[in-house]
Amino acid sequence: MQGWGGFIAAFIVFFLSHGLPVRPPVKPWLVARIGARGFTWLYSALSLAVLTWLIVAAGRAPFIALWSGPEALRHIALTVMLGVCLILAFTLGRPNPFSFGGLHNDRFDPAQPGIVRLSRHPLLLALALWGGAHLLVNGDLAHVILFGAFAAFAGFGGRMITRRKRREMGEAYDRLWSATRAAPLHLSPIPGTGLRLAVALLLYAALIMLHGPVIGISPLR
Known part of the structure; x- marks a missing residue:
């Protein structure tokens, strides 16, 4: 997906990927299974991957x-x-x-x-x-x-x-x-x-x- 649609989709996924994992019901569940260090590394890797997608999507949006x-x-x-x-x-x-x-x-x-x-x-x-x-x-x-x-x-x-x-x-x-x-x-x-x-x-x-x-x-x- 390219254009404004891809840019908007990447934006939505970015904020969901940052908001949902740190919510009280989700973060304790993840930490209990992969540990605090594992959660930090997983969260960082996910953030970096989605951020890269978002930046690339911005470059593909119509130039104004x-x-x-x-x-x-x-x-x-x-x-x-x-x-x-x-x-x-x-x-x-x-x-x-x-x-x-x-x-x-x-x-x-x-x-x-x-x-x-x-x-x-x-x-x-x-x-x-x-x-x-x-x-x-x-x-x-x-x-x-x-x-x-x-x-x-x-x-x-x-x-x-x-x-x-x-x-x-x-x-x-x-x-x-x-x-x-x-x-x-x-x-x-x-x-x-x-x-x-x-x-x-x-x-x-x-x-x-x-x-x-x-x-x-x-x-x-």
């Missing part, structure tokens, strides 16, 4: 130009995407009791919160930056809808998750968040910093190399 920015915007987008890769590398696989996607949240140390000291929802921050960067260089209607929706979703999604986590954790949420914000803001390396930097650079290089074959447009052109 809204704006065309200067060449400098492409360099800004590439710089922002490097930041996105750094956020992802320093977020994935680390505990974060304030948002989704954290592993071993019982081991979270508010005295050494890592990137959570800067944002309680780093994955949503990465999503918002990704959407904003791509809005700069994609001024057609389908991509404006796509990336604008993701940026808005990241903003509203953070508020929804915060409310839900506060209900689940009660007063412990505010105490833990206050302790996290009180941690010193410094750039001293933590175990695994070098590895995560390497992962970020490899991810950035992979995205640039695969962007053309998968999406159909090279970001370096």
Whole structure:
């Protein structure tokens, strides 16, 4: 299915695939069978697959130009995407009791919160930056809808998750968040910093190399 029909179908599947697995009746059932780590990896793989489909579907939708920015915007987008890769590398696989996607949240140390000291929802921050960067260089209607929706979703999604986590954790949420914000803001390396930097650079290089074959447009052109 191509055209607007394929784009709309991909959008519907994307939001269903993100909403249904984390619903209270569904997530406990899945976690009981594949474990918390298995659920995280399955959810991440499903999200990536459907996201790829959605981006490809946007490229196949009828082209309706809204704006065309200067060449400098492409360099800004590439710089922002490097930041996105750094956020992802320093977020994935680390505990974060304030948002989704954290592993071993019982081991979270508010005295050494890592990137959570800067944002309680780093994955949503990465999503918002990704959407904003791509809005700069994609001024057609389908991509404006796509990336604008993701940026808005990241903003509203953070508020929804915060409310839900506060209900689940009660007063412990505010105490833990206050302790996290009180941690010193410094750039001293933590175990695994070098590895995560390497992962970020490899991810950035992979995205640039695969962007053309998968999406159909090279970001370096």
